[in-house]
Amino acid sequence: MDFSFGPQDEAFRAEARSWLAEHRVPPQGADPHSWERELGRGGWIGIGWDRTYGTYGNRAATLLQQVVWAEEYARAGAPARMGHIGENLLAPTLIEFGDPHQRDRFLPPIARGEELWCQGYSEPGAGSDLAGIRTAAVRDGDTYRITGQKIWTSLAREADWCFVLARTEEGSRRHHGLSFLLVPMEQPGLIDIRPIRQMSGEADFNEVFFDGATADTAHCVGGEGNGWRVAMGLLALERGVSTLAQQIGFAAELDEVIRLAPAHDPLIRERLITQWAELKAMRWNALRTLGSTDDPGAPSVAKLLWGGWHQRLGELAMLVRGPAASVGPQDWTPEQPYVLDPLQRLFLFTRADTVYGGSDEIQREIIAQRVLGLPREPHP
Structure with a gap:
């Protein structure tokens, strides 16, 4: 399978990279809507929406170009998106399940970055x-x-x-x-x-x-009365493009762990190589299933892969840090919040990776029932 990007995709990448370089990230503490509105003015919100029902000031883009934008956004170190829930979860759900009034009311302000x-x-x-x-x-x-x-x-x-x-x-x-x-x-x-x-x-x-x-x-x-069908449709959207963008951040975290790792320890080196190879495999799997609508197990497989991988990376980060991993900032006082460094935060936050967004047990149950055709677990 060819996982490469074509000339049009690379031209789109150059445009995205140029725009991100020219526009300044709002300072810490600024109005959380301001960066979303900036993205909206640039036409970068909702570039992957189905255009059957019209456009909302956003750019047309193929699936691969959506991947390009998401990767460049992550690579540029741009801030976490305040509008990602509306853009990536609600908007596609309204396009698939909503009526014309709902789409006309809610999609334009999401595309303009005006409603979170x-x-x-x-x-x-x-x-x-x-x-x-x-x-x-x-x-x-x-x-x-x-x-x-x-x-x-x-x-x-x-x-x-x-x-x-x-x-x-x-x-x-x-x-x-x-x-x-x-x-x-x-x-x-x-x-x-x-x-x-x-x-x-x-x-x-x-x-x-x-x-x-x-x-x-x-x-x-x-x-x-049809909320379950809509809710499950929304959860199935958490695949493909967002997973690929997420992996850019994972790669940056892995690079930092590699930078700090002792070069003389063969066991740690072996674990780092394993993490690197698994990240490559996750990328290929995400590209393979990109845009797939006939594979009910794809989102669950992706969640199982990245949740466990990210958790193991957090554990490895603490291992390479050694005793310093358990030490807080030297200038900390009880009067201020305890500030974690990035790798400490990585370790602690990843303990939840196998729980939030659907626990590993739930993902395995989905695969068992919807892919393998095994009987459902009895519920009280």
Whole structure:
């Protein structure tokens, strides 16, 4: 299989690289919307969207050109995208499952970088087992009244909107009676966002409490009761292009570990070679499955591969650092948050790689049932 990029792809790469070099990243603490709006003005948001329903100021791009942009963005060290949930998860879901009103209302402001989104899936009792959610939405005229709690919600404090999986049929169980609702986050007294403080003093995640929060019935994607189908369609989008871009960051982390590794230790050298070879294999697998719609196990295989690989890299980073891996910054005081260095953060964060986004156990269950045709596990 030919994994090379053609002349048009390389021309697109040169354009992307030039644009990223010319535009300055906003300073730390700047308005989180500012960089998204800059990307929107450049036409770099939503370049992979299906253009059947029209364009929204973004560029047309093939799948390989989407890969090129994602790789160049990561290679340039550009900031983590505040709008990636809206652009890469919600927008393709609206293109596939939404109605014309929903697409016309929500796609243009995402493409302009004007509205940010977060995801309301996981709950304290329903993480990997998403069908166990209990957040309820009761219809009240032209609105739904939403009551419940979501957890591990990234970007909830910055987001303008949240797509929420809620139970709209009283008494329903498992994947029945769920709906996919688009909920405005600016509802004082009805939505409470509480940061989840980590041991380092940082708060990357949030709990979100809905106490009668409202959502327009016109903003129920896919129709009432079809939320499970829409939610699974959205989760299947986490493959291909985003995985390839992610691997650029992985390669940079691996290079840093290699730089610090003792050259005289053959065992560490062997593990580094293994990590390098596995990263190459992950790239080829992602390219092989790019754009595939007939392989239900592809996203799960990709998640199993990169989750375990990244976790092993974090462990290896601590091994090559030796005793210094457990030492904090010399100028730290109890009055300030405990600041981790990049490799310490890599190690601690990767402990969750095999859990978030669907645990390894859930991914293996999906492969067993949908690819191998094995019987389903019994649920209470």
